[in-house]
Amino acid sequence: SAGTDTAAPAGSDVLTPVTVGVIPIADTAPLYLGLEQGFFEDEGLDLTIETATGGAAIVPAVVTGDYQFGFSNLVSLMVANDKGLPLKVVNSAVASTGDVESDFGAVIVKGDSPVETLADLDGKTVSGNSLNNIVDTVMRASIDRLGGDSSSISFVEIPFPDASAAVENGQVDAAFVVEPFVTAAIESGQRVISYGYADFDLNLDVAAYFSSAATVEGDPELVTKFQAAMTKSLEYAEANPDAVRAIIATYTATPPEVLAKIVLPKFPTEFNVDAVTALGEAALKYGVVETAPDVSTFLP
Amino acid sequence: MLSVRGLQKIYKVPGGEVEAVRDLTFDLAEGELVCLVGPSGSGKTTLLKCISGLMEQTSGTVELNGSKVTGPPKSMAVVFQEYGRSLFPWMTVRANVELPLKNQKVPKAERAALVDAALKSVGLDHVPKSYPWQLSGGMQQRVAIARAVAYRPQVLLMDEPFAAVDAQTRADLEDLIRTIWKQLGVTILFVTHDIDESVYLGERVIVLSSSPTVVQEDLKIDLPAERDQLNTRALPRFMELRSHVYAEIQRAKLGPVTEQITAQRKASLK
Amino acid sequence: MLSVRGLQKIYKVPGGEVEAVRDLTFDLAEGELVCLVGPSGSGKTTLLKCISGLMEQTSGTVELNGSKVTGPPKSMAVVFQEYGRSLFPWMTVRANVELPLKNQKVPKAERAALVDAALKSVGLDHVPKSYPWQLSGGMQQRVAIARAVAYRPQVLLMDEPFAAVDAQTRADLEDLIRTIWKQLGVTILFVTHDIDESVYLGERVIVLSSSPTVVQEDLKIDLPAERDQLNTRALPRFMELRSHVYAEIQRAKLGPVTEQITAQRKASLK
Amino acid sequence: MRNQRSAAAGPKAKALGLGIGGIILFFLIWEATPRLGLVSDRYLPPASEVLGRLGQYLTEAAFWKDVADTMTSWALGLVIATVAAIVVGLIIGSSRFLRRATHTTIEFLRPIPSVALIPLAVLIFGTSIESTLLLVVYASFWQVLLQLLYGIADVDAVANDTAKSYGLGPLARVRYVIWPTALPYLMTGLRLAAAVALILAITAELIIGTPGLGKQIALTQSGGAISSMYALVLATGMIGVLINLGARIIEKRVLSWHPSVRGEVVL
Amino acid sequence: MSPLKRIAYFFGLPILLIALWYALSFGSTNFFVPKPIELAQTLWTTWIGERFVDDVLPSLGRLAVGLFFAIGLGIVLGLLIGSTRWLRNLLEPLLEFFRAIPPPVLVPLLMLLIGVNDSMKVAVIISGAIWPVLLNTVEGVRAVDSVLSDSCRSYGIRGFARIRYFVLPAVTPQIMAGVRQSLSIGLILMVISEMFASSSGLGFTIVQFQRNFAIPEMWSGIVVLGLIGLGLAIIFQFVERRVLHWYHGLKEITHDS
């Protein structure tokens, strides 16, 4: 890849500017890597990464065309699709590790908690970062699959950074957290009872890159270029975990010693259609969407 | 010049009405100096507020130079009884006196001269940079007087302007008012509690009844035009006049004169 | 009873100092009624504020019954020159007068009697439910007086308490003060601008020089104890005394007396 | 009042000393809370650790860049909001008709949280500084406006009559009477607004992700760098203290005639 | 004022603005910008019924408790701090420090110290709504009329009596200015407090709508907030007229002329 760093794209001097709105977490490392490695430049794209802390700021910007692409979890995109928002999924982004013993998202409990599995959570209080979204959908599905009763559980919203403290202080019985808080929780003596995403499906696509319908229809060439660059970036990230850890340090505030220990997600280039279909059905079952997405048109 | 006709003022208060002024009718000729006396609470301040267009009367009219007064006329200046609150605490003494002139766009040099002269005439040329709240009560009141004097109004309404100043200063200020009046030909309506003062100062003294108020007496002061603190006050006619006013006020205080009696008196005066 | 020794007050103002009172020394015996006169701005209000412990003097001492005054003593009441601002606008007239008594935990029935009597004595028994801002200037001032009277203090300080009331009411209030003074044996220090009033009211008149202030004259008023508006004022001795005070004030106004001269005068008085 | 006078000897030094004393007391309590195990130090690190981290930040150029970004939004937003509120306030405040006619609308718009306007802001301005500005302006505008309206209502009747009787027209009265009377209220409004503007600048950065201290706080939060996060929160608070200090100095100058300021000099 | 005029004043400008909005949004198809009629329908279907009882009422309850304490504490602390110079010097930097911390940052800390419960949400409301009352009270106490203050002192009215009969009424106009600010800030913080560690409430619901792209519903939630604010303002005005009748009398001498 050393060659691509310096080689100017032959033929076209002028790069097409493209802005992607993302959340600055480990999940979006491939995009940063792709920028660093020049994969976007190779495709004739002049990439600008804009960060936001959630979809609330990214989606409107993509819809208005301020950003050409955005990053969001899949259930949010299903909801948007359900509400008739003109958004299109264009590329895979991040998925569970395929390992039920180690993933980047987990349900944690206090070290001395009697809770052993998701099925023991009946009647208890559980937190997720945002309700009626991917986190509680996968938890509910797993609980019910294990013979528990997800409707007996009261879910509350607690942001990932504060969830471990809430578990420790007994304010919630269990919490869904993602890295780096999974590692931190385990180190402080808390226990993982379920790697939530992997438990739902070993290879669950958690989030995706999307664009507006207007961009997809009006500038298919741009989308193709983005997809090509993204694929290269995802492959590169998947192959170079150390590079991933290194680049995360540049755009997050996670201390390096923590970064060295966290579990990285998978960066697939293709969607796991079955898992997405199951996720859609779960979202429908738990009332997150009114109609399950038609996966054949929902995915690119 | 200034004509008050059938003026009535009723204050609306929660749970009732207060008829402060019942029926006042009198005229001020151009360049007259008239003193207004009356018991405490007889509506002198109320009357002044109506004349100056600051408050709307309940009925009756006030006319200045033939046109109805509906808002404060520019050519009028008022010295308020509550002198302390009529000075702006955020301005120095000088700025307080200067403000109306500045507002009238009087050129700077002329303005400075007028302010200096006015402050000097009330004996306050040494404190122009002080703030009102750094002054004694009497000094504050004199600032308010200086402001009115510097403004050179056509009509000057003064509500007990000397209440807070000492006897000597009061005498000086009385003479100042008469001097200004003669020099500038300004029309003055002067409210006071001091009977001697009303006689000494005025060309006419109007005595108000107690509330609800009517004009109880309208007395011509036939003293010489040139007055002087020592000699004028010693004149037998002065003594007569002050005794008359005193008696009238005492009568006023005995109780509100009924409209009937007032009507009679009015008729008899014509 | 009340002893003022070498009192000096310097106001600090941005960019300098104002020496309002230079050196005041005098005594009030228990149950005395002393009038204080002096030119406008001579520091009468300042002096009263120091005596009542509302303001700290720069140097000198004030002693009440042998102990230094450092804060407002409970047994003292003050009627302020700025009467309008000394009344609580959120309380009715009655509540204003009643408040100090309530604060002293005077029983309800006694309180009501005291308030009624005080309001009646100043001629305001018809407006107890009005608010101060619904009253005329003179009425407001009388409310402040009623409040002090109802309080039955041991020492009563009054700062031009009659400035806003009419002549007739003033005469009535003067007699009221003398009556209260005789009945209750209260010690009174009374600031006024009216020379006749000071002589008529006081057992002694203290004349202040103009600022920076010293005592210019301390005059015993040797009039009969029983006074009456018509006869007392007509006494030749009354005329003499008022002329004397008048002359002193005029002298005071001519300029601040130097400390030296004051010292001489003090020596010669002993 | 008595103690005010005894403080006359070096009152400024004494005030400063007390203020610093209060801050030290606060830090001591903070230090003790995790050390005594009242709260786990994984969730609330002791003050010393956070102060150390803050010290480190102070040497980093990136930190100062964030501070500059936040302060730019703050200052711009505050100025726009204040100017707008003063103009609107003086117009509405001096007319009884407008005061009544706008009442419903103002009371309806005022409690709408700026944060609820984030989608709208992003929709109109994207994630540029204007989005943050919109939120800052919206939130602080009402603070100033309302205080100003109350201030205008407080104009002394006699003072206003005096001005009217001397022929001061509505504009002159605004300048010479209404404005000075409302100024103390306005200063309080400004101090309220200054804090709200800072809060909104940080909150907007936090949620929208425009560059500044807020974004950095969000990053440290999601990155689990807890002492860094508290160090940044501390920095935010300190900026608030500095802003208030500045406001106080301006106030002392502008309101030297006002009882709240002069009372301490004279009595 | 006649009732008719009152109604005209109340609805005049809002109707004008809605008409303008209607005209402007006529041809618009923007997903994020609602239309008046659509919004009115959504408002009705979304908030009337179960949601009102489950989400709006509990929020209002917390708001009421929070405001009660914010106003009470603000007045008490304000009187204390305003009349005690050393206390003011001691606390002012600290108070300014806490005032500058954005609630979204404060929430995790309060969660840590108080827990995930109604008390925490009430604490968030207090933490923000207290400032206008506190600041206005402090400033008001500092600016009380000197002659009135002297009157009190000379009559030996001190301590609690001084507060009750003098300072408190004198400062009430300023306090009311602060309270009015606090009402809307409290409402804002009610929303913010429900954005974290929550599972129901008006604020929570609005944020849910926003996240789930239920845009008309989200706007209808904002309208509900505005209406609640308006309701608070009307209650407030009623109370203020009562508490400050002397003040309005005092000031309206000229305003009416």
Ligand SMILES: Nc1ncnc2c1ncn2[C@@H]1O[C@H](COP(=O)(O)OP(=O)(O)OP(=O)(O)O)[C@@H](O)[C@H]1O
């Ligand atoms: N704002 C008001 N509301 C109700 N009543 C009022 C108001 N202002 C004045 N009054 C009443 O009107 C009457 C006349 O008051 P006004 O102030 O005009 O008297 P005045 O002649 O100026 O008295 P004074 O010589 O004592 O100043 C009084 O009885 C007073 O109580």
Ligand SMILES: Nc1ncnc2c1ncn2[C@@H]1O[C@H](COP(=O)(O)OP(=O)(O)OP(=O)(O)O)[C@@H](O)[C@H]1O
């Ligand atoms: N707060 C203040 N700051 C500065 N100077 C002041 C202050 N108060 C009073 N003075 C000055 O002190 C002097 C005495 O004032 P004081 O009010 O005691 O006079 P007074 O004898 O009561 O006058 P009057 O009869 O006019 O009420 C005046 O020169 C005044 O300007």
Ligand SMILES: O=[N+]([O-])[O-]
């Ligand atoms: O307006 N606020 O969201 O604080």
Ligand SMILES: [Mg+2]
């Ligand atoms: Mg009057």
Ligand SMILES: [Mg+2]
């Ligand atoms: Mg005085």
